[in-house]
Amino acid sequence: MIKLEGLRIAGLYLFLKERESELDEKMCELGEEIEAYLYERLSIEEMEELRRLYEDSDADLGSKI
Amino acid sequence: MIKLEGLRIAGLYLFLKERESELDEKMCELGEEIEAYLYERLSIEEMEELRRLYEDSDADLGSKI
Numbered sequence A, B: 001m002i003k004l005e006g007l008r009i010a011g012l013y014l015f016l017k018e019r020e021s022e023l024d025e026k027m028c029e030l031g032e033e034i035e036a037y038l039y040e041r042l043s044i045e046e047m048e049e050l051r052r053l054y055e056d057s058d059a060d061l062g063s064k065i
Helices: A007-017 A025-041 A044-048 A050-055 B007-017 B025-041 B044-048 B050-055
Strands: A002-004 B002-004
Touching: A002 A007, A002 B025, A007 A025, A007 A050, A007 B007, A007 B025, A025 B002, A025 B007, A044 A050, B002 B007, B007 B025, B007 B050, B025 B044, B044 B050
Parallel strands: none
Antiparallel strands: A002 B002
């Protein structure tokens, strides 16, 4: 088992989401689970600017997820 | 925290590995950790044909990782 935490979760979500058309069924399910996980922890506004927050080390995104 | 298990680990590894040039630093590290994880559990031969084993449900790859 591999555990994903903090910014890695956001990074992986963005990577998968931006390549949605290339995902097989299992990776699509994984992307959906990560999305649900993030929506439980972040606001809609934060989700909408997730790429910016992920790349901005001052945004402290990692501590919220 | 999100837990990855079984075939998902292989699927994610293949997805990242096949897009290596597109990975940022965090995703690159994740790919390397998953690679080390898989090399601990699979033979070199299995790693070399990982895509085929992943797609062949009879190969029972999920139970090994």
